Amino acid sequence: MSTDAWRQGLCHTVDAMHNNPCQTTATLRGVLDLRISIALTQVVHHSLLDSHMKKRLIFSNVLCCLGLTFSFGQEANLVFESQPAIVDVGSSGATLMPRVVGGMIVLEHRAGPTEPAYSIYSLDGRLAARFRIDIPEALETIDSRLVPLRGGAGFVAIAIAVKGLNRVANLCFVDSGGKLGSVVQASPYFPTHLTVASDGTIWGFGGTGRDDDATANDPVVFHFSNTGTLIGTALPRKLFGSEPPFEVDPQSGPAFLTSGGDRVVLYTPHTRQLIELALYGKIIGSYVIPLPDQQRQGQSSQRPMGLAGLAITDRDAIYARLNGGETAGLYELDRTDQRWVPLSQSLMEKLRIYSLIGCVGENLVLTPAGPRGPQFPVKQIRVTTRFTP
Numbered sequence: 001m002s003t004d005a006w007r008q009g010l011c012h013t014v015d016a017m018h019n020n021p022c023q024t025t026a027t028l029r030g031v032l033d034l035r036i037s038i039a040l041t042q043v044v045h046h047s048l049l050d051s052h053m054k055k056r057l058i059f060s061n062v063l064c065c066l067g068l069t070f071s072f073g074q075e076a077n078l079v080f081e082s083q084p085a086i087v088d089v090g091s092s093g094a095t096l097m098p099r100v101v102g103g104m105i106v107l108e109h110r111a112g113p114t115e116p117a118y119s120i121y122s123l124d125g126r127l128a129a130r131f132r133i134d135i136p137e138a139l140e141t142i143d144s145r146l147v148p149l150r151g152g153a154g155f156v157a158i159a160i161a162v163k164g165l166n167r168v169a170n171l172c173f174v175d176s177g178g179k180l181g182s183v184v185q186a187s188p189y190f191p192t193h194l195t196v197a198s199d200g201t202i203w204g205f206g207g208t209g210r211d212d213d214a215t216a217n218d219p220v221v222f223h224f225s226n227t228g229t230l231i232g233t234a235l236p237r238k239l240f241g242s243e244p245p246f247e248v249d250p251q252s253g254p255a256f257l258t259s260g261g262d263r264v265v266l267y268t269p270h271t272r273q274l275i276e277l278a279l280y281g282k283i284i285g286s287y288v289i290p291l292p293d294q295q296r297q298g299q300s301s302q303r304p305m306g307l308a309g310l311a312i313t314d315r316d317a318i319y320a321r322l323n324g325g326e327t328a329g330l331y332e333l334d335r336t337d338q339r340w341v342p343l344s345q346s347l348m349e350k351l352r353i354y355s356l357i358g359c360v361g362e363n364l365v366l367t368p369a370g371p372r373g374p375q376f377p378v379k380q381i382r383v384t385t386r387f388t389p
Helices: 003-018 021-040 051-066 345-351
Strands: 078-081 085-088 099-101 104-108 118-121 127-131 140-148 155-163 166-174 180-185 190-196 202-207 219-224 230-236 256-260 263-268 273-278 283-288 293-296 299-304 306-312 318-323 329-334 339-342 354-360 363-368 375-383
Touching: 104 140, 118 140, 118 155, 140 190, 155 190, 155 202, 190 256, 202 256, 256 306, 256 354, 263 306, 318 354, 329 345
Parallel strands: 099 354, 306 354
Antiparallel strands: 078 375, 085 375, 099 104, 104 118, 118 127, 140 155, 155 166, 166 180, 190 202, 202 219, 219 230, 256 263, 263 273, 273 283, 293 299, 306 318, 318 329, 329 339, 354 363, 363 375
């Protein structure tokens, strides 16, 4: 059968979907079966991919063989919007961008040697804890990322203990009142990002000290138990090009590590790559997603937008805040076409001024972009999901 005849026959099949979807689904399944062998020859088998990801690659290649693109997305609609909660930082000093993780608002301070490093708030804006971490017997403790543990069991932070000429990375476990408990050495791994997955395990994204070696096999993802025991590692450094994948890119923005549903998601800005890991460590999604060009007065500026926020819902929909130009706002990941798709025009206009700082269940959590005073609002929204795995 010629390619033209093949495609013509398939077009008749697709047209029938509007009249008899059930019959057409069965017909299309048979048509796909005839060409599956062609698609299989185009699939790159990677040892890190699990069976679900391989099936998706096969299906994607089948569609490519047919010359078709199917889109099941619909326009995103706002289905819920909370009243804003007011977070009062008081006189605790300048803070970094707030993050919502584990159902709590986490603020990291630009703290001095005796000042609090972290402030934790509930989603209604009430202060839950304020503390700093000082590792015993360390000349200095350099705080990094902190996230809540599951079930209200407190917090875990990555902190660097300076001991003479040595710097040792540690997982520091803190109770809900801010009291330091166990300190578990993470070195030779130095996570700069942390997340706690739905199964309670701790994931880190960072380096090993040889981060400038683009050919290194050293891992950049570290998987720990809920008490800090190393379970495994993933993703060699050499997969990510010349720049360390967990560091900020001056043009594209920061790296991210987050989790939701049944997966962990990391994003590296240098290669614009987003990778999804199953909770047992296998890759279940890997995408290189171009950032749209910034628009100025309706014209492309030939400069890409920056990604400034990333969140995944419990249904595994992934959203991002893209900055720069007239099309800044909230976007949803279309995994099939490997692109960021803006929300509806009305929602983009309504939410353009907000930064994306996290997710609670199906709700995205927002705060106004730009400089923050001693008080700032945080609100939740929910939109209809268009793209899921």
